[in-house]
Amino acid sequence: MQTRQKLTKRNERLSKTKQGQALLELIRQHGTSGLAAILGADSSAIGLWVYRGQVSRRGAELIEEKLGISKAKMRPDLKADDWECPGPGPQIGQRTKHDGADQILLIDLAAHFGSVALLCEKLGVSVGTYHNWKSRNRIATKAVNAMLRFRLPADLRARLEAIPR
Incomplete structure:
Protein backbone atom coordinates (compact mmCIF):
# COMPACT_ATOMS: atom_id res chain seq x y z
CA MET A 1 0.00 0.00 0.00
CA LEU A 78 18.35 22.81 -22.68
CA LYS A 79 19.20 25.04 -25.63
CA ALA A 80 21.24 23.96 -28.66
CA ASP A 81 24.42 25.52 -27.18
CA ASP A 82 24.02 23.46 -23.99
CA TRP A 83 24.53 20.24 -25.95
CA GLU A 84 27.91 21.36 -27.31
CA CYS A 85 30.01 21.60 -24.13
CA PRO A 86 31.33 18.38 -22.54
CA GLY A 87 29.69 17.20 -19.35
CA PRO A 88 31.48 17.05 -16.01
CA GLY A 89 32.81 13.84 -14.54
CA PRO A 90 32.73 10.31 -15.93
CA GLN A 91 30.11 9.45 -18.51
CA ILE A 92 27.46 6.78 -18.01
CA GLY A 93 28.91 3.38 -18.86
CA GLN A 94 32.48 4.72 -18.95
CA ARG A 95 35.12 2.35 -17.62
CA THR A 96 37.04 3.71 -14.67
CA LYS A 97 40.73 4.36 -15.28
CA HIS A 98 43.15 2.89 -12.79
CA ASP A 99 46.41 4.19 -14.14
CA GLY A 100 47.71 6.14 -11.13
CA ALA A 101 50.74 4.78 -9.26
CA ASP A 102 48.86 4.21 -5.99
CA GLN A 103 45.89 2.68 -7.83
CA ILE A 104 48.10 0.16 -9.60
CA LEU A 105 49.94 -0.56 -6.36
CA LEU A 106 46.65 -1.21 -4.54
CA ILE A 107 45.52 -3.58 -7.28
CA ASP A 108 48.86 -5.42 -7.11
CA LEU A 109 48.73 -5.60 -3.29
CA ALA A 110 45.20 -7.04 -3.42
CA ALA A 111 46.42 -9.63 -5.93
CA HIS A 112 49.38 -10.47 -3.67
CA PHE A 113 47.11 -11.04 -0.67
CA GLY A 114 44.53 -12.94 -2.71
CA SER A 115 41.70 -10.39 -2.74
CA VAL A 116 40.72 -6.90 -1.73
CA ALA A 117 38.85 -8.31 1.26
CA LEU A 118 41.91 -10.21 2.51
CA LEU A 119 44.15 -7.16 2.13
CA CYS A 120 41.63 -5.02 4.00
CA GLU A 121 41.31 -7.62 6.74
CA LYS A 122 45.09 -7.68 7.15
CA LEU A 123 45.16 -3.86 7.33
CA GLY A 124 42.12 -3.63 9.60
CA VAL A 125 40.22 -1.31 7.25
CA SER A 126 36.94 -1.61 5.38
CA VAL A 127 36.71 -2.46 1.70
CA GLY A 128 35.12 0.97 1.26
CA THR A 129 38.26 2.61 2.62
CA TYR A 130 40.35 0.64 0.12
CA HIS A 131 38.11 1.86 -2.72
CA ASN A 132 38.38 5.45 -1.46
CA TRP A 133 42.17 5.20 -1.64
CA LYS A 134 41.92 3.68 -5.09
CA SER A 135 39.50 6.24 -6.50
CA ARG A 136 41.60 9.08 -5.07
CA ASN A 137 44.89 7.50 -6.14
CA ARG A 138 46.22 8.10 -2.63
CA ILE A 139 46.96 5.50 0.04
CA ALA A 140 46.76 6.83 3.59
CA THR A 141 50.17 7.24 5.26
CA LYS A 142 49.05 5.15 8.21
CA ALA A 143 48.22 2.28 5.83
CA VAL A 144 51.54 2.62 4.00
CA ASN A 145 53.38 2.35 7.31
CA ALA A 146 51.30 -0.70 8.28
CA MET A 147 51.94 -2.40 4.91
CA LEU A 148 55.68 -1.82 5.22
CA ARG A 149 55.59 -4.09 8.29
CA PHE A 150 54.22 -6.97 6.16
CA ARG A 151 56.43 -9.48 4.40
CA LEU A 152 56.20 -8.35 0.80
CA PRO A 153 58.05 -9.04 -2.44
CA ALA A 154 60.88 -6.57 -3.05
CA ASP A 155 59.11 -4.79 -5.92
CA LEU A 156 55.97 -4.09 -3.87
CA ARG A 157 58.05 -2.95 -0.89
CA ALA A 158 60.07 -0.59 -3.09
CA ARG A 159 56.92 0.93 -4.54
CA LEU A 160 55.45 1.40 -1.07
CA GLU A 161 58.66 3.02 0.18
CA ALA A 162 58.57 5.40 -2.79
CA ILE A 163 55.23 6.87 -1.66
CA PRO A 164 55.85 10.26 -0.01
CA ARG A 165 54.87 10.26 3.66
Missing part, protein backbone atom coordinates in the same frame (compact mmCIF):
# COMPACT_ATOMS: atom_id res chain seq x y z
CA GLN A 2 2.73 2.44 0.96
CA THR A 3 4.74 1.66 -2.20
CA ARG A 4 1.70 2.46 -4.35
CA GLN A 5 1.36 5.83 -2.58
CA LYS A 6 5.04 6.56 -3.18
CA LEU A 7 4.67 5.75 -6.86
CA THR A 8 1.60 7.98 -7.13
CA LYS A 9 3.46 10.87 -5.50
CA ARG A 10 6.48 10.26 -7.73
CA ASN A 11 4.30 10.27 -10.82
CA GLU A 12 2.55 13.46 -9.72
CA ARG A 13 5.89 15.16 -9.11
CA LEU A 14 7.34 14.08 -12.46
CA SER A 15 4.17 15.10 -14.32
CA LYS A 16 4.68 18.76 -13.37
CA THR A 17 7.49 19.38 -15.91
CA LYS A 18 7.99 18.44 -19.55
CA GLN A 19 11.29 16.68 -18.83
CA GLY A 20 9.66 14.81 -15.93
CA GLN A 21 6.79 13.74 -18.19
CA ALA A 22 9.26 12.43 -20.78
CA LEU A 23 11.12 10.45 -18.11
CA LEU A 24 7.89 9.07 -16.69
CA GLU A 25 6.81 7.95 -20.17
CA LEU A 26 10.11 6.08 -20.62
CA ILE A 27 9.80 4.38 -17.24
CA ARG A 28 6.23 3.32 -18.01
CA GLN A 29 7.35 1.83 -21.35
CA HIS A 30 10.51 0.04 -20.22
CA GLY A 31 10.60 -0.03 -16.43
CA THR A 32 13.58 1.24 -14.45
CA SER A 33 15.74 -1.86 -14.77
CA GLY A 34 14.73 -2.40 -18.40
CA LEU A 35 15.69 1.16 -19.28
CA ALA A 36 19.00 0.76 -17.45
CA ALA A 37 19.73 -2.43 -19.39
CA ILE A 38 18.91 -0.83 -22.74
CA LEU A 39 21.16 2.15 -22.01
CA GLY A 40 23.97 0.10 -20.48
CA ALA A 41 23.65 2.16 -17.31
CA ASP A 42 23.34 1.28 -13.65
CA SER A 43 19.77 1.36 -12.34
CA SER A 44 20.93 3.84 -9.69
CA ALA A 45 21.47 6.36 -12.52
CA ILE A 46 17.81 6.01 -13.46
CA GLY A 47 16.89 6.43 -9.80
CA LEU A 48 18.91 9.64 -9.68
CA TRP A 49 17.07 10.93 -12.74
CA VAL A 50 13.76 10.21 -11.01
CA TYR A 51 14.96 11.95 -7.85
CA ARG A 52 16.10 15.01 -9.83
CA GLY A 53 12.99 14.97 -11.99
CA GLN A 54 14.85 14.84 -15.29
CA VAL A 55 17.23 12.76 -17.35
CA SER A 56 20.85 13.88 -17.27
CA ARG A 57 22.25 15.49 -20.39
CA ARG A 58 24.38 12.43 -21.14
CA GLY A 59 21.37 10.21 -20.44
CA ALA A 60 19.32 12.14 -22.99
CA GLU A 61 22.09 11.60 -25.55
CA LEU A 62 22.13 7.86 -24.79
CA ILE A 63 18.35 7.67 -25.07
CA GLU A 64 18.53 9.35 -28.47
CA GLU A 65 21.30 6.98 -29.56
CA LYS A 66 19.75 3.74 -28.26
CA LEU A 67 16.00 4.42 -28.47
CA GLY A 68 15.72 7.07 -31.17
CA ILE A 69 13.87 9.51 -28.90
CA SER A 70 15.23 13.00 -29.45
CA LYS A 71 17.37 14.44 -26.70
CA ALA A 72 15.45 17.71 -27.07
CA LYS A 73 12.25 15.87 -26.07
CA MET A 74 13.96 14.41 -23.02
CA ARG A 75 15.50 17.75 -22.01
CA PRO A 76 13.40 20.61 -23.45
CA ASP A 77 14.97 22.93 -20.87
Whole structure:
Protein backbone atom coordinates (compact mmCIF):
# COMPACT_ATOMS: atom_id res chain seq x y z
CA MET A 1 0.00 0.00 0.00
CA GLN A 2 2.73 2.44 0.96
CA THR A 3 4.74 1.66 -2.20
CA ARG A 4 1.70 2.46 -4.35
CA GLN A 5 1.36 5.83 -2.58
CA LYS A 6 5.04 6.56 -3.18
CA LEU A 7 4.67 5.75 -6.86
CA THR A 8 1.60 7.98 -7.13
CA LYS A 9 3.46 10.87 -5.50
CA ARG A 10 6.48 10.26 -7.73
CA ASN A 11 4.30 10.27 -10.82
CA GLU A 12 2.55 13.46 -9.72
CA ARG A 13 5.89 15.16 -9.11
CA LEU A 14 7.34 14.08 -12.46
CA SER A 15 4.17 15.10 -14.32
CA LYS A 16 4.68 18.76 -13.37
CA THR A 17 7.49 19.38 -15.91
CA LYS A 18 7.99 18.44 -19.55
CA GLN A 19 11.29 16.68 -18.83
CA GLY A 20 9.66 14.81 -15.93
CA GLN A 21 6.79 13.74 -18.19
CA ALA A 22 9.26 12.43 -20.78
CA LEU A 23 11.12 10.45 -18.11
CA LEU A 24 7.89 9.07 -16.69
CA GLU A 25 6.81 7.95 -20.17
CA LEU A 26 10.11 6.08 -20.62
CA ILE A 27 9.80 4.38 -17.24
CA ARG A 28 6.23 3.32 -18.01
CA GLN A 29 7.35 1.83 -21.35
CA HIS A 30 10.51 0.04 -20.22
CA GLY A 31 10.60 -0.03 -16.43
CA THR A 32 13.58 1.24 -14.45
CA SER A 33 15.74 -1.86 -14.77
CA GLY A 34 14.73 -2.40 -18.40
CA LEU A 35 15.69 1.16 -19.28
CA ALA A 36 19.00 0.76 -17.45
CA ALA A 37 19.73 -2.43 -19.39
CA ILE A 38 18.91 -0.83 -22.74
CA LEU A 39 21.16 2.15 -22.01
CA GLY A 40 23.97 0.10 -20.48
CA ALA A 41 23.65 2.16 -17.31
CA ASP A 42 23.34 1.28 -13.65
CA SER A 43 19.77 1.36 -12.34
CA SER A 44 20.93 3.84 -9.69
CA ALA A 45 21.47 6.36 -12.52
CA ILE A 46 17.81 6.01 -13.46
CA GLY A 47 16.89 6.43 -9.80
CA LEU A 48 18.91 9.64 -9.68
CA TRP A 49 17.07 10.93 -12.74
CA VAL A 50 13.76 10.21 -11.01
CA TYR A 51 14.96 11.95 -7.85
CA ARG A 52 16.10 15.01 -9.83
CA GLY A 53 12.99 14.97 -11.99
CA GLN A 54 14.85 14.84 -15.29
CA VAL A 55 17.23 12.76 -17.35
CA SER A 56 20.85 13.88 -17.27
CA ARG A 57 22.25 15.49 -20.39
CA ARG A 58 24.38 12.43 -21.14
CA GLY A 59 21.37 10.21 -20.44
CA ALA A 60 19.32 12.14 -22.99
CA GLU A 61 22.09 11.60 -25.55
CA LEU A 62 22.13 7.86 -24.79
CA ILE A 63 18.35 7.67 -25.07
CA GLU A 64 18.53 9.35 -28.47
CA GLU A 65 21.30 6.98 -29.56
CA LYS A 66 19.75 3.74 -28.26
CA LEU A 67 16.00 4.42 -28.47
CA GLY A 68 15.72 7.07 -31.17
CA ILE A 69 13.87 9.51 -28.90
CA SER A 70 15.23 13.00 -29.45
CA LYS A 71 17.37 14.44 -26.70
CA ALA A 72 15.45 17.71 -27.07
CA LYS A 73 12.25 15.87 -26.07
CA MET A 74 13.96 14.41 -23.02
CA ARG A 75 15.50 17.75 -22.01
CA PRO A 76 13.40 20.61 -23.45
CA ASP A 77 14.97 22.93 -20.87
CA LEU A 78 18.35 22.81 -22.68
CA LYS A 79 19.20 25.04 -25.63
CA ALA A 80 21.24 23.96 -28.66
CA ASP A 81 24.42 25.52 -27.18
CA ASP A 82 24.02 23.46 -23.99
CA TRP A 83 24.53 20.24 -25.95
CA GLU A 84 27.91 21.36 -27.31
CA CYS A 85 30.01 21.60 -24.13
CA PRO A 86 31.33 18.38 -22.54
CA GLY A 87 29.69 17.20 -19.35
CA PRO A 88 31.48 17.05 -16.01
CA GLY A 89 32.81 13.84 -14.54
CA PRO A 90 32.73 10.31 -15.93
CA GLN A 91 30.11 9.45 -18.51
CA ILE A 92 27.46 6.78 -18.01
CA GLY A 93 28.91 3.38 -18.86
CA GLN A 94 32.48 4.72 -18.95
CA ARG A 95 35.12 2.35 -17.62
CA THR A 96 37.04 3.71 -14.67
CA LYS A 97 40.73 4.36 -15.28
CA HIS A 98 43.15 2.89 -12.79
CA ASP A 99 46.41 4.19 -14.14
CA GLY A 100 47.71 6.14 -11.13
CA ALA A 101 50.74 4.78 -9.26
CA ASP A 102 48.86 4.21 -5.99
CA GLN A 103 45.89 2.68 -7.83
CA ILE A 104 48.10 0.16 -9.60
CA LEU A 105 49.94 -0.56 -6.36
CA LEU A 106 46.65 -1.21 -4.54
CA ILE A 107 45.52 -3.58 -7.28
CA ASP A 108 48.86 -5.42 -7.11
CA LEU A 109 48.73 -5.60 -3.29
CA ALA A 110 45.20 -7.04 -3.42
CA ALA A 111 46.42 -9.63 -5.93
CA HIS A 112 49.38 -10.47 -3.67
CA PHE A 113 47.11 -11.04 -0.67
CA GLY A 114 44.53 -12.94 -2.71
CA SER A 115 41.70 -10.39 -2.74
CA VAL A 116 40.72 -6.90 -1.73
CA ALA A 117 38.85 -8.31 1.26
CA LEU A 118 41.91 -10.21 2.51
CA LEU A 119 44.15 -7.16 2.13
CA CYS A 120 41.63 -5.02 4.00
CA GLU A 121 41.31 -7.62 6.74
CA LYS A 122 45.09 -7.68 7.15
CA LEU A 123 45.16 -3.86 7.33
CA GLY A 124 42.12 -3.63 9.60
CA VAL A 125 40.22 -1.31 7.25
CA SER A 126 36.94 -1.61 5.38
CA VAL A 127 36.71 -2.46 1.70
CA GLY A 128 35.12 0.97 1.26
CA THR A 129 38.26 2.61 2.62
CA TYR A 130 40.35 0.64 0.12
CA HIS A 131 38.11 1.86 -2.72
CA ASN A 132 38.38 5.45 -1.46
CA TRP A 133 42.17 5.20 -1.64
CA LYS A 134 41.92 3.68 -5.09
CA SER A 135 39.50 6.24 -6.50
CA ARG A 136 41.60 9.08 -5.07
CA ASN A 137 44.89 7.50 -6.14
CA ARG A 138 46.22 8.10 -2.63
CA ILE A 139 46.96 5.50 0.04
CA ALA A 140 46.76 6.83 3.59
CA THR A 141 50.17 7.24 5.26
CA LYS A 142 49.05 5.15 8.21
CA ALA A 143 48.22 2.28 5.83
CA VAL A 144 51.54 2.62 4.00
CA ASN A 145 53.38 2.35 7.31
CA ALA A 146 51.30 -0.70 8.28
CA MET A 147 51.94 -2.40 4.91
CA LEU A 148 55.68 -1.82 5.22
CA ARG A 149 55.59 -4.09 8.29
CA PHE A 150 54.22 -6.97 6.16
CA ARG A 151 56.43 -9.48 4.40
CA LEU A 152 56.20 -8.35 0.80
CA PRO A 153 58.05 -9.04 -2.44
CA ALA A 154 60.88 -6.57 -3.05
CA ASP A 155 59.11 -4.79 -5.92
CA LEU A 156 55.97 -4.09 -3.87
CA ARG A 157 58.05 -2.95 -0.89
CA ALA A 158 60.07 -0.59 -3.09
CA ARG A 159 56.92 0.93 -4.54
CA LEU A 160 55.45 1.40 -1.07
CA GLU A 161 58.66 3.02 0.18
CA ALA A 162 58.57 5.40 -2.79
CA ILE A 163 55.23 6.87 -1.66
CA PRO A 164 55.85 10.26 -0.01
CA ARG A 165 54.87 10.26 3.66
